[in-house]
Amino acid sequence: MLPWFNEGRFPLVLAPMAGFTDVVFRELCKREGADVLVSEFVMANRFLDPDGEVNAWETVDFTEAQRPMGVQLFGSDGSKMGEAARRIVDRLAPDFIDLNFGCPAPKVVDNCAGSSLLRDLPRLASVARGVVGAVGARVPVTAKIRIGWDDRSIVATEAARLLEGEGIGALTVHGRTKVQGYQGAARWDVIESVAAAVGIPVVGNGGIESAEDVADRLPSTGVRGFMVGRAALGYPWIFREIKGYLETGTVPPEPPLEERWATILWYCDTLMRHTLRPGRWDRLQWMRARLKSFTKRMPGCRRLRPALDRVETYDDLRALAADYLGDRGADLAAFADSVEQSRGALATHHAPRAGASAELHASAAEAHGH
Ligand SMILES: Cc1cc2nc3c(=O)[nH]c(=O)nc-3n(C[C@H](O)[C@H](O)[C@H](O)COP(=O)(O)O)c2cc1C
Numbered sequence: 350m351l352p353w354f355n356e357g358r359f360p361l362v363l364a365p366m367a368g369f370t371d372v373v374f375r376e377l378c379k380r381e382g383a384d385v386l387v388s389e390f391v392m393a394n395r396f397l398d399p400d401g402e403v404n405a406w407e408t409v410d411f412t413e414a415q416r417p418m419g420v421q422l423f424g425s426d427g428s429k430m431g432e433a434a435r436r437i438v439d440r441l442a443p444d445f446i447d448l449n450f451g452c453p454a455p456k457v458v459d460n461c462a463g464s465s466l467l468r469d470l471p472r473l474a475s476v477a478r479g480v481v482g483a484v485g486a487r488v489p490v491t492a493k494i495r496i497g498w499d500d501r502s503i504v505a506t507e508a509a510r511l512l513e514g515e516g517i518g519a520l521t522v523h524g525r526t527k528v529q530g531y532q533g534a535a536r537w538d539v540i541e542s543v544a545a546a547v548g549i550p551v552v553g554n555g556g557i558e559s560a561e562d563v564a565d566r567l568p569s570t571g572v573r574g575f576m577v578g579r580a581a582l583g584y585p586w587i588f589r590e591i592k593g594y595l596e597t598g599t600v601p602p603e604p605p606l607e608e609r610w611a612t613i614l615w616y617c618d619t620l621m622r623h624t625l626r627p628g629r630w631d632r633l634q635w636m637r638a639r640l641k642s643f644t645k646r647m648p649g650c651r652r653l654r655p656a657l658d659r660v661e662t663y664d665d666l667r668a669l670a671a672d673y674l675g676d677r678g679a680d681l682a683a684f685a686d687s688v689e690q691s692r693g694a695l696a697t698h699h700a701p702r703a704g705a706s707a708e709l710h711a712s713a714a715e716a717h718g719h
Contacts, residue, residue, distance in 0.1 A: 427479020
């Protein structure tokens with residue numbers, strides 16, 4: 350049994366979300382109560398280059414505090430995926446390797462990976478077999494599926510049984526089909542059937558938006574944990590709210606706006622320091638979608654989003670925070686200090702620096718073999 354399910358524990362898992370759940374955002378969620386974290390998915394082949402690809406390694410980077418931490422892979426060839434998993438385990442020793450059998454994106458599906466494997470269960474099983482054979486003696490291998498390709502092909506229970514037979518240690522079920530994408534209700538009845546059909550822990554995922562949603566589903570579904578996706582985007586405090594509600598029956602108050610801005614600034618600054626990718630240290634364009642996600646539940650978010658689309662530098666972001674907070678802006682500095690002190694710097698496996706981007710530039714160039 351994976352230890353985070355032991356002794357009746359009921360983990361809250363941050364869903365992997367490509368382009369959002371980077372190492373810094375995961376750290377925020379961990380500190381607000383997420384129990385288990387998973388990297389964004391990465392194509393297994395990208396780890397097969399002898400030196401590795403800097404972007405791929407950056408995506409799966411994590412801190413020790415983030416354990417238990419999984420690295421999620423996608424692909425369609427069990428032996429290549431097994432080899433990629435072996436390299437990741439050698440280098441980073443994550444707590445588990447997770448296999449993506451749910452992504453609906455055309456570029457993934459067209460490569461016979463992600464959710465397309467729900468239409469080819471023998472191949473899905475062979476991918477699991479390849480990875481379990483390569484690293485299963487060293488770390489647990491888990492998987493994440495959707496319930497099927499479309500309404501007429503709900504295969505979650507069959508897939509779950511096959512995966513269990515191949516040695517998969519836990520399964521997350523996203524209760525939507527590939528055709529649904531991210532729309533419509535998640536089928537928690539199907540998730541419930543899967544949980545009843547297999548002996549491995551099943552984590553339920555899909556449409557959890559609040560602490561009350563978790564409490565409502567808890568008694569009926571038979572799942573052993575919940576995974577929270579979009580409700581956590583830009584709002585890591587959702588985990589604190591869920592835990593607080595489950596423990597006391599009351600949802601804790603939302604963080605004050607000063608704390609939210611201090612968190613956004615810390616996130617931005619820390620992420621810039623941590624990126625290994627050249628050209629990302631000074632200009633914030635690449636981070637705007639992530640920054641905009643933090644405006645969820647903020648008064649005036651409609652006005653803020655276009656303003657965030659214009660920020661180019663960290664100083665622009667600070668000025669926007671001061672402008673937004675107006676009279677309350679004076680408190681931002683105090684909050685920023687306390688956030689900085691309580692969160693400190695991040696020590697990741699690819700631990701970058703405090704200070705000059707020139708150093709980062711050199712290390713990234715080295716990683717690229719220049
Ligand atoms: C922007 C975005 C990126 C995602 N990236 C991944 C991914 O890399 N791997 C994965 O297994 N699922 C991915 N998902 C799916 C989520 O993990 C989750 O299953 C889905 O959002 C349903 O949960 P929710 O209704 O709580 O959002 C992504 C979803 C979103 C919205």
